[in-house]
Amino acid sequence: MYAFDIERPTTIADAVAALKADEAQPLSGGQTLIPTLKARLAAPSKLISLSGISDMIGLSDEGGALRIGGATKHDTVAKEAGATHPGLAGLAARIGDPAVRHRGTIGGSIANNDPAACYPSAALAHGATIVTDRRDIAADDFFTGLFDTALEDGEIVTAVRFPRPEASNYQKFEQPASRFAMVGVFVAKFADGVRVAVTGAGEDGVFRWTEAETALSSSFTPGAVEGLSVSADGLISDLHGSAAYRAHLIKVMTKRAVAAAE
Amino acid sequence: MAKVTMTINGRSVTRDVAGETLLSSLLRDDIGLTGTHVGCDTSQCGACTVHVNGTSVKSCTMFAAEADGAEVTTIEGMANADGSLSVIQAAFQEHHGLQCGFCTPGMVMTASNLLKENPKPTEGEVRAYLEGNICRCTGYHNIVKAILAASGQDVSAIAAE
Numbered sequence: 108m109y110a111f112d113i114e115r116p117t118t119i120a121d122a123v124a125a126l127k128a129d130e131a132q133p134l135s136g137g138q139t140l141i142p143t144l145k146a147r148l149a150a151p152s153k154l155i156s157l158s159g160i161s162d163m164i165g166l167s168d169e170g171g172a173l174r175i176g177g178a179t180k181h182d183t184v185a186k187e188a189g190a191t192h193p194g195l196a197g198l199a200a201r202i203g204d205p206a207v208r209h210r211g212t213i214g215g216s217i218a219n220n221d222p223a224a225c226y227p228s229a230a231l232a233h234g235a236t237i238v239t240d241r242r243d244i245a246a247d248d249f250f251t252g253l254f255d256t257a258l259e260d261g262e263i264v265t266a267v268r269f270p271r272p273e274a275s276n277y278q279k280f281e282q283p284a285s286r287f288a289m290v291g292v293f294v295a296k297f298a299d300g301v302r303v304a305v306t307g308a309g310e311d312g313v314f315r316w317t318e319a320e321t322a323l324s325s326s327f328t329p330g331a332v333e334g335l336s337v338s339a340d341g342l343i344s345d346l347h348g349s350a351a352y353r354a355h356l357i358k359v360m361t362k363r364a365v366a367a368a369e
Numbered sequence: 370m371a372k373v374t375m376t377i378n379g380r381s382v383t384r385d386v387a388g389e390t391l392l393s394s395l396l397r398d399d400i401g402l403t404g405t406h407v408g409c410d411t412s413q414c415g416a417c418t419v420h421v422n423g424t425s426v427k428s429c430t431m432f433a434a435e436a437d438g439a440e441v442t443t444i445e446g447m448a449n450a451d452g453s454l455s456v457i458q459a460a461f462q463e464h465h466g467l468q469c470g471f472c473t474p475g476m477v478m479t480a481s482n483l484l485k486e487n488p489k490p491t492e493g494e495v496r497a498y499l500e501g502n503i504c505r506c507t508g509y510h511n512i513v514k515a516i517l518a519a520s521g522q523d524v525s526a527i528a529a530e
Contacts, residue, residue, distance in 0.1 A: 203501065204501025
């Protein structure tokens with residue numbers, strides 16, 4: 108790694124101020140950033156650690172929605188979100204491995220927007236709101252492309268607000284070495300319709316499968332998507348699986364998620 | 370450089386560390402606790418697993434500065450106060466849960482975290498919990514057996530496959 112300093116602010120305001128320094132970069136759980144730094148793919152002069160900001164840690168009820176602080180660990184979400192958001196808790200319980208879940212955070216995952224990360228699909232399928240130090244951003248407007256989001260320089264994801272679904276589930280077809288999603292599908296059913304978000308498959312990152320949403324909104328059964336097919340256009344093709352294979356998996360995972368939704 | 374103070378295996382330690390110093394480097398190179406092994410250095414293998422504030426983390430993927438104020442436990446802190454092996458360590462010995470021993474510190478730290486959360490895990494739960502710890506010798510079977518035995522369960526029915 109190149110040399111850098113670490114600052115550990117305890118308030119959001121101090122973190123935002125510290126991030127104004129030249130080449131400063133936020134550090135959340137570090138489970139992606141530290142390997143990136145070791146590979147010398149990033150060279151910050153200073154890392155601003157978000158792990159000591161108590162306002163960004165933990166789950167709370169906010170008018171019936173679930174608010175999760177940006178620095179909340181995956182393991183905490185896995186253990187505490189299940190009563191109202193079983194799909195989300197199940198997703199968090201299968202990210203990486205136990206040690207990674209003890210460090211990695213929801214804010215870090217959302218802000219990084221890895222095309223194979225799990226959390227972006229949960230945010231998109233719930234129609235969640237990404238709360239930052241300066242504004243609220245709808246999930247539909249937040250994920251703008253590969254490792255790209257609507258965040259401005261120095262803007263921090265302080266929380267994510269998830270409306271409560273009537274039923275939800277996440278199904279991940281793992282790339283067996285990395286545990287990342289080769290295809291992951293999050294299905295969430297609300298009173299006004301069903302939302303289906305796909306991760307791991309899109310060349311531009313997470314996306315909604317709108318045809319399936321329409322079909323599942325009229326009939327929330329695995330059979331409702333039987334007659335649909337996913338185009339392989341714009342899907343990732345790599346040594347782990349072709350675009351056509353991923354297209355097939357999207358439908359299979361969607362059916363499994365609907366069948367398992369609770 | 371920043372001054373950090375943490376409790377390592379019950380002993381308070383203060384050091385000046387650079388921002389990029391990993392917790393694994395601090396433990397091994399500065400404190401001399403070389404029981405924490407660095408295998409892959411890419412967060413895959415789990416040989417460097419230690420406990421920070423009671424939960425398992427990969428010490429090669431955490432900065433020492435972030436452990437300021439924390440309670441850290443390494444494999445050197447796992448034996449009983451009289452120096453005898455802890456229940457988990459003794460079970461690894463009894464059931465041949467190691468061959469070359471390189472992954473063993475991480476395996477023991479992860480197993481200890483599992484049994485704290487889930488005192489009587491099933492075989493499937495043990496295997497799932499070990500997914501971030503890689504062993505290239507044993508084929509895992511005796512590691513799983515050792516952890517089940519350490520949880521007080523009868524492992525005589527588990528065949529030596």
